Amino acid sequence: MNTVAGATGTVRASSLRLLVVEDDPADVALIENAIAAQNLPTDLHVVSDGEEAMAFLHRRGVHADAPRPDLIMLDLNMPRVDGREVLTAVKADNQLKPIPVVVFTTSTVDVDVLASYSAHANAYVTKPLDLHTFERVVSDIHRFYSTIASLPPGLPDRE
Template structure:
């Protein structure tokens, strides 16, 4: 493990599906403050998330996200609809999804509604806790990168 703050050189595209504009702002500011190499795309409802994931309409030129941060309670199509559609679509089924829960019991509640995701993270309540949250997301992403690399190291070059 490195503690030097060096991360993979390849920027990652993160799709944040969050209906609360205040939380969206805190998420994006926290990722910026953590100086992670990523691009955050934000949408506020399930229909728009699916448009982005399928790269339809105004999102046709957007990259497919490397990671989805999903608030399960959305207007219109909810988190279970999004996960179900992603699971049914081969090109989307490999995109890791982190479901954002609102409490310690949130993961059990989310799972009881049939939402199976790659990871569950409790959303921070206080603004100062958002950096800790970002670190947890980064650790999750790095574990995926290390699992997909045969020797757990980054490949040299671009």
């Protein structure tokens, strides 16, 4: 990982490799707009369900050349393979489990929050209904993982 020393610690000099796992095209557009509006350096990849997410992460099929993401933003309620199953599979895989996973969902149900943290989600964020707040939250998540948090060193594909 290319980094530079900053006043508050280590700052990334490269784009955040972000995998968004989201089946709602409107939410994908909101995430893309938030990243663009804030001019956040991002290598953005989007998949529409959990099955495609696992293909991306394991570099299968059309995702054979997929980069290893620095961060996964994961919706819970999706067709085929839902976010709960993806989270469990990612955190059970020694190659994938160091990747931070932010559950980003509409669910406010306590059982979903508890289950996500029990499955080792790094954060659980409920999608705001207000457009401005939605964009701010996406920006805050991005900034936290790209400038404040130290990401796991030595992930494949990160130099």
